[in-house]
Amino acid sequence: MYDIPIVALSLQVAFVATGLTLPIGLITAWLLVRKNFRGKFLLDVFVSLPLALPPVVVGYVLLWLVGTQGWVGQISHGLFGSTVAFTWFAAVLASSVVSFPLVVRSFTVALAGVDPKLEVAAKGLGAGSLRTFLTVTLPLAQRGVIAGVLLGFVRALSEFGATIIVAGNIPGRTQTVPTAIFTRISSGDTNSAWRLALVSLVLGVIALAVHNWLLNRPRSFDSSGLDRSDGPPS
C-alpha cells in the first residue's frame, strides 16, 4: 500500500499539468489557426520543439531556467525565497512542457475544423471575441479539445526524462510512478516494479480508450442530409 502516495502524486502532477496546458494550449492553438502575425512560424516551431528533443534535454533546460542561475529561478527566488527545482511543481513544469506539443496539435486540428464563417456570424450578432470563442468555437471543437486534454494527461502521467532531471526522484516528495519504477528496477525490486507498471498500464488504457471513443463518436449535429422524421415539412 506504500504505492498509493506515489500514484496520488503522479495523478496530482498530471492533473495540475493538464490544468496549465489547457488554457495556454487553447490560446496558442487559436493564435496558430486564426491569426496571422509575424513570427507565427517561429511560434509553431517553438511549440513543437519538445517533441523533437530528448526529454532529458528539456529537463536540463528547465533546470537551468528554474535554478538560481536562470531568470525564472531568480524571479521565484526573489518572490518566495526558493526555486521550484526539485519540488513536485518542477515535475508539473516538466510534464506540461513535454505534453504541450501534443495538446496544441490536437487543439489546432479541432479549432481548424470550425467554420470561420460561424465565428463571423456570432460577431455580427453582437458576441465579442471571447464569447464567440466560448459559445461557438469551443463547443464545436469540443471533441478534439477533450481528446487533446486526455492525450496531454496520458503524456504527463508517463513523463520520466525531464521530470527526473528537474524534479529529481525524491521518495514522498517528487517521486512519480515512472521514476519510482526506475528506482525499483535499478534496485532489482522487480515485483513492486511490475505492480506500478500495471498501474501505469491501467491508467493509460483508460485514458486512451476514452480518447478514442470521443474521436469516433458521432456528434448529434453531424447527422447529415434532410432528416425530416418529425414535424411537418413546410
Added chain:
Amino acid sequence: MISFNLQMKRSEFRLDATGEFGSGITAVFGPSGAGKSSLLDCLAGSVRPDSGYVQMDKTTWYSSLDKVWVTPENRRVGTVYQDGALFPHLDVKSNIEFGWKLIPEHKRQLDPLELADFMGLSNLMSRGPSTLSGGERQRVAIARSLATMPRLLLLDEPLASLDTARRGSILNYLKRVHAEFDIPMIYVSHSISEVVAISSSAMMLEAGKVVGFDHPTALLPYASKSETIDKFENIFDGVIGSSTDYLTKVEVNGVEISTGRQSKCMGERVMVSLGANQIILAAERPENISARNIIKGKVVETWSNLGKVFVHVDAGPKFIVELTENALKDLGILIGCDVFLVFKSSSVAVFDT
C-alpha cells in the same frame, strides 16, 4: 443611410467602390468574383479595407483618415449567408435567441417567439439545423439576425443554395420583413431577376468596380452582357383562380395569367415566374393563336445595349420583355404605345410562397 468609399487590394483582386444606400432594399449584383461579398465584409466589419470610410447614419464605422474602426460585434449589422451559417450545436430556438440574449433585457424590442411565428418557424423550434430544409435554414438565419434589431441587414446570396421553388418564398419573407421592421437591407445576388423582384435600387459591380447604380430594371442591359448573370425572369405574387382540365388561372395584380394545371386550391397565394425572353410583343391583338396569354399593356420604358432591348410594359403587373433591336424597329414600338404581351401557359412557372 449608409455611405461608403472603400479601397482594398488582395493579391490579384482590387475593390474600389463608392456608394450611398438608403433605407430601402438595395441590391448589389454582378458576376462572381466582382467583389460583392468583399463589399459586404467591409460593411459588416469582418474585413478591414486598406483605405476609405464607412458611415452609417451619423456613426462612423470606419475611416482610414481619422483612424476609426468599429469592430463587427459593435456595429449591429445582421448578415444572412448563402447557407445560413446556423450554429450546428444549437437548436432553432437557441439559434434565434443567440444574439437576442446578448442584448441587455431592458433594450430587447422583439420577442423571439413572435419572430419565429412571423417567419413560420414555430413548429421547428427544437429541431437541429442539420434536419432543416434549405428554405427553413434561411428563415432561421433571417429570424436570428432580426432578433438583434440590426441597424442594417446584409443578405449574401441568400437564395443561391435553394431550389427555384423555395426562392420565391424567401423573397416574399424578405419583403414582409422589410415592410414590418423597416430595416435597411443590402441584397447581394448574381441573379438580376431576384434583384428586380426585391430591390428599389441596385449597384452593379464588375471586377471590383461600380459600373452602374440605378433603378434595377435600368441595369438589365448591362446584366444581359454578362454570361455569369442569370437570364431575366419576371417574378410576381399571385393568387390561384379558377381551373379547367388543363389550365389554371393565376390572378396577378388585376390580370389573369393562364398557367399549366396546378394542384392548388382557389385563393392560395403563389409566386409566378416568366422568362423575359419567353414573351412575344404584338402591336395588335393577335387572332387565332395557340398561346393562351394575350395581355394588353402600355410601354413604359425601353433600354438597349449591344443589340438587345428590354421593354418595360405596364399591364397591371410590370413585365420586362427581352427583344432584339431589329424587332423593336420593325414593330415601331414607342414609349406610351399600347402593345400585347403574348406567351404560352407552359412558359409560366408557379411556386409556393
